[in-house]
Amino acid sequence: MNTVEKRVWTGSLACFILAAGTGFFFRGIQFLGIPAEFPWPHGAIPLDMGHIRHAHTHVMYFGWVTPVVMLLMLPDPSRYRGLLTTLLVLALLAWAPFLLLGYKPLSIVLSTSTMLTWYVFGIRYMWDRRRGSIPLDGRCVRHLFDASLALLVVASTGAWGLGLTMAMGMDHSLAYDLSLHVFLDLFAEGWLMLAILAAMLRSARRAVPRRAFWMLVAGIPTLFLLGVVPERLPWEMRLVGSAGALMTAAGLLLVLLEVRGRLGQVWRLPVALMYVNAGVHAGLAIPAVASWGMAMGLRIPWLHLVLLGIVTTGLVAAVHDHFGSRYTRGWPMLQASIVLVLASLFLLTGLWPGSLVGEWTGPLVAGIALLPMAAMVRMFTAT
Ligand code: HEM
Numbered sequence: 506m507n508t509v510e511k512r513v514w515t516g517s518l519a520c521f522i523l524a525a526g527t528g529f530f531f532r533g534i535q536f537l538g539i540p541a542e543f544p545w546p547h548g549a550i551p552l553d554m555g556h557i558r559h560a561h562t563h564v565m566y567f568g569w570v571t572p573v574v575m576l577l578m579l580p581d582p583s584r585y586r587g588l589l590t591t592l593l594v595l596a597l598l599a600w601a602p603f604l605l606l607g608y609k610p611l612s613i614v615l616s617t618s619t620m621l622t623w624y625v626f627g628i629r630y631m632w633d634r635r636r637g638s639i640p641l642d643g644r645c646v647r648h649l650f651d652a653s654l655a656l657l658v659v660a661s662t663g664a665w666g667l668g669l670t671m672a673m674g675m676d677h678s679l680a681y682d683l684s685l686h687v688f689l690d691l692f693a694e695g696w697l698m699l700a701i702l703a704a705m706l707r708s709a710r711r712a713v714p715r716r717a718f719w720m721l722v723a724g725i726p727t728l729f730l731l732g733v734v735p736e737r738l739p740w741e742m743r744l745v746g747s748a749g750a751l752m753t754a755a756g757l758l759l760v761l762l763e764v765r766g767r768l769g770q771v772w773r774l775p776v777a778l779m780y781v782n783a784g785v786h787a788g789l790a791i792p793a794v795a796s797w798g799m800a801m802g803l804r805i806p807w808l809h810l811v812l813l814g815i816v817t818t819g820l821v822a823a824v825h826d827h828f829g830s831r832y833t834r835g836w837p838m839l840q841a842s843i844v845l846v847l848a849s850l851f852l853l854t855g856l857w858p859g860s861l862v863g864e865w866t867g868p869l870v871a872g873i874a875l876l877p878m879a880a881m882v883r884m885f886t887a888t
Contacts, residue, residue: 656695
């Protein structure tokens with residue numbers, strides 16, 4: 506890593522630590538009796554749980570995963586130094602306004618500035634692609650990075666839609682729900698997942714199977730239709746979402762078969778969870794299964810299976826292979842802590858028998874939530 510790459514990587518690790526600490530704070534308030542307030546010299550400021558959740562997701566999305574994906578997709582990130590630094594600074598600046606005030610003018614200005622920075626990044630990237638300073642590689646992994654960036658732009662339209670529906674007082678409308686899922690689902694399954702697949706194929710030195718590429722590119726943009734409660738959606742739209750989920754599952758499996766036996770140990774966990782994710786997509790194609798999953802409270806565990814189990818461990822694996830193992834010291838500890846967090850989330854769902862829930866359940870989940878942060882502090886200090 507050169508100085509710029511190292512600065513972006515450590516900045517993103519710092520964002521993970523802050524966001525993970527915020528997630529632990531949420532659990533601490535829920536289960537450990539930590540007061541929901543922000544210490545201040547002139548008296549503690551009371552906090553809203555929704556605002557804490559927002560601060561957590563904002564810094565995870567905008568400060569942790571996004572700059573690292575950009576770092577991995579650029580042959581020479583030094584030329585994008587200003588943009589990458591701006592993204593990190595904006596993510597960190599937005600934490601306190603989101604935590605204290607929620608989605609109010611200051612946080613709106615900061616998140617809008619972040620999205621505009623993405624667009625500037627996208628324009629510059631396209632310009633460099635056309636000029637040939639970001640060249641095509643022999644295995645067409647570059648096309649997956651291109652598609653991933655295109656889906657970031659599509660996902661961002663969901664954020665604009667959210668702002669618009671909220672401004673119009675339509676917070677409980679189908680348009681609001683669809684905008685939310687365009688943003689959340691296309692960001693996670695499009696921008697992030699395609700970039701991880703590209704980095705994984707690069708590590709395995711394999712080409713993108715052509716059929717898999719088209720299945721993923723056609724299937725992923727429809728996945729937001731499955732995020733909405735099936736009963737709220739016209740059946741034709743639901744059908745498109747189901748077909749997209751099946752295509753995504755098949756595309757994922759084809760890529761996984763392509764890299765089989767060609768990746769190092771650091772990829773074991775993200776790859777295993779990608780198989781699970783392909784299975785979940787196939788299940789979500791059936792409305793009854795999707796409704797059952799929502800009724801069981803599986804949304805948060807599944808979201809974290811993707812964002813923590815696949816994306817976070819996948820990014821660390823990609824940095825490990827692309828930049829060297831000295832930047833990802835302690836990755837086995839991180840992966841172990843993430844497995845524990847994912848397992849602990851099932852204790853809060855309808856899958857865990859009610860008769861086995863005790864006073865210990867909540868505090869255990871909260872205690873385990875601290876572990877990934879501790880593991881990342883180790884990676885940060887060792888980098
Ligand atoms: C370090 C481990 C993590 C912990 C302890 C953690 C904790 C939490 C908690 C407590 C919630 C709120 C759950 C609820 O509403 O009941 C949450 C929600 C969420 N987290 Fe995390 N999280 C972690 C990692 C991540 C990562 C890596 C990402 C993204 C890259 C992420 C993105 C989200 C999202 C999108 C939500 C849901 C927001 C919504 O309800 O719409 N989390 N997390």
